[in-house]
Amino acid sequence: MPHGDDVTTPPAVVPSPRLPHPADSAPLPPLPPLPALPPFPEPAEPRSRGKLVLTGVLALSAAVALGVGAAFIVHDEPLDAPAEAAASIAPAAPIEQANAVLSRQAAALLRGDEKAWLAAVDPRQPKLLARYKTMFRSLRALGVSHFQYQTSIANDKSAAGSLGIFADVAYCLAGDNCVKERGADSAGPPIIAQTLKLKTVKGQWHITSVNNQRRALEHQPVPWENNALATAEGKRVTLVALQGEKDLHRLLPIAEQAATTTDRFAGLVGNPQQRYRIYLAGRKNWKVWYGGIKDQWVVGYALPRNEAGTDVVLNLTKLRNDERLLATTIRHELGHVVTVGGVRRGTRDGTSAMWLKEGIAEYIGWHPRPATASWRRQAVRDAVHSSRPPTSIAVDALGENASAEEGDAFYGLGHFAADCMARKYGERALFTFVRLHLRENRELDPASQEAFGTPFQAVDKACVAWIRDRA
Template sequence: MPQARTRPRSAALRCAAALAVPALLTGCGGPGPGPAAAGAVPTAPAVQSVLDRHAAALLRHDETAFLADVDPGFRERQRQVFRNLAQVPLAAWSYRVVRVAAAGDGAGDRALAQVRVGYRLTGYDAADVGSDADLTLARRAGRWYVAADRHDAEQLWDQGPVRVVRGTHSLVLGTDGVGALRGYADAADRAVPAVRRAWGDGWSGRVVVEVPSTAARTDALLHAAPGTYAGIAAVTTGELGGTAGAPADRVVVNPEAFGELSALGRQVVITHETTHVATRAATTAATPLWLSEGFADWVGYGGTGRTARQAAPELSRDVAAGRAPRALPSAADFTPASGGLAQAYEGSWLACRLIAAEWGDARLTALYRAAGTGGSLDTHLRTVLGTGLDDLTARWRAYVQRELA
């Protein structure tokens, strides 16, 4: 389903989807800044020292140290987040203080710290997944404590205790029981070899899947308005054109839409999303959505034996009603509220299926890689396939009629 085309993870989010990278909710102290003179604001180095100890306490699972300098009124919330994170395989957790200033009330007993938060999952992230947070510091009896945080989006551990299932090629994080998550790991483990056969190597060959408990919580993770992803089974988030040093993409599942699918449908979705993970480094703003989404569906449906009519029921109905498409799907056709989202995916899949059938799988993959380099799509089509966009569109229209009529 849709790739969330986001700004780099190093930038403040979003998101459009996927992740694109939600802001971290946790942000609190370790032994707090030392005794302060009346009206003083803690220095950035003092706050940094506190947060360094705080991060170290989280990584060594020391709850007492983690909460040591959290204000009593904020402590229970932070205790819960700490416990929600207990099973998450963290390779790193860090805070970088950007700025410390007096709080707006001017009373001298509160300060505001702007902080960059980062984390990495063991075995999956090559770099920190980062986000911004504002921490409120409160002074009690001459010492400063972290009293609140402010954020724009959620992380999975803000929604409840995170359960973890490890597959051969996958890491699944969810807030439901382990048994409910095993199926996602199994599907991802089947998807990775299929994607490797179609795309080749040059990617990690690993997938991180996040499974919130409801569709509403999926929207929250994606920093989207309620209902934005209703009917969309999963979204892949990450940085377009990301290098090998970028954090791993996340496949974020909408469990309600996903649960309505057949076993085959669920596997197609996970393979589709895994394809987005594999192709991310070659995907840029220049890559047409019909190519990126059609290619992912082409890989997803590979080997399933599904006929065109079975895999494209909405477009089949349109063709039967005399509403066959005249142009390849545009970016606007892929918006959740477009009214023709299903037809956009189905038409894109048929376009990639046509290219593979007439020019071969290798040329389809070569076209995908070429399109992401920028420049004219027509030029890339002529270079890779020996035909231009107008001719491809005409062939595709005839193919749609032939396969779906």
């Protein structure tokens, strides 16, 4: 089953009810860019661990290399250590040296220095150099604004001059809301997982291999890991595809118009977007990017990247030659971006309130056409006139084994429910309800009372009858 918030073509299939979850592991503390300062005799008791603290006029920090990063310890001793101490400074440990190489590489990426970025890679491996060159150029095309390695030792029994490293790469791209640290109410920046091997080459540490599969997270690989990407920039949208995609600029005006429509709804829920990023996946990459989609009927999904934002991925093979379906799909997926994108921890999970999440995305996707114009109308008619018609618009989320007809009816019922609330209480009231329930985690009845001025039970009863009459 697909993951994320999906759009299906007629006849529709069942979308996954799950929204992607943030990475399970917390980011490790930032790595020191340089080897640790020499220790001082009988240091003072540390006043703080995990961050650099300035005490009085001068504070000296010594970075202590750990398997999971570095701790910073404050020293208040005067700088009067014996001269003999300088002669006994131990060379930096391999992990410290490797971390310094990775830190310099990350800094080179952010300042656009391709030569310095590639200096971290084994110069004897042309294929590996080419891969890192592609990664550099794709990340720069996407406007990378944050890139940080967070490492731990993968194998503490490595041979001399060799080191295995588990590296989590925290990153942000242009337009992201880049929360760089994980906290109580934030999952921090998006992360990919790598396994790196580094070796000394002519006395210098270099990356000799990178494996994105051994430790890949659920939604890996991300598009920029292994692909040469090109972008088309509009006023509101960045389209991203493989280099050489002939339709990239032709499709940009369609996406721009869809984004303009969606911007209005973003304002109604109080979640304006800097810009939207949409990936156009060909046949092969559709099955690979962000873990891939294998269901042949799904044509698009929206994938949250923590608070950084939400990426939209479209199945270009299915949408390339159907501009109406393309526009509807883009509006639907951007509808997810503005209504549930960027919510913080504590808000509803992927299955809770799925009827409203998908219903409001369908409402935005088909706007300004009513629910009765949707290709799902027949499935809704069959459902409401069946032997077991729905008794509430807040229907349960789809199960993993739901049929295609059940999935089509589910999306259609959500669309009809949203349309009913807009027509009975006004569109602004509908999106106030969406904001309160989906983004602010208010329960149905308090959200209904504030948005519509009436209990949800009354709204529910009225809309069940409205749908039955119009389907």
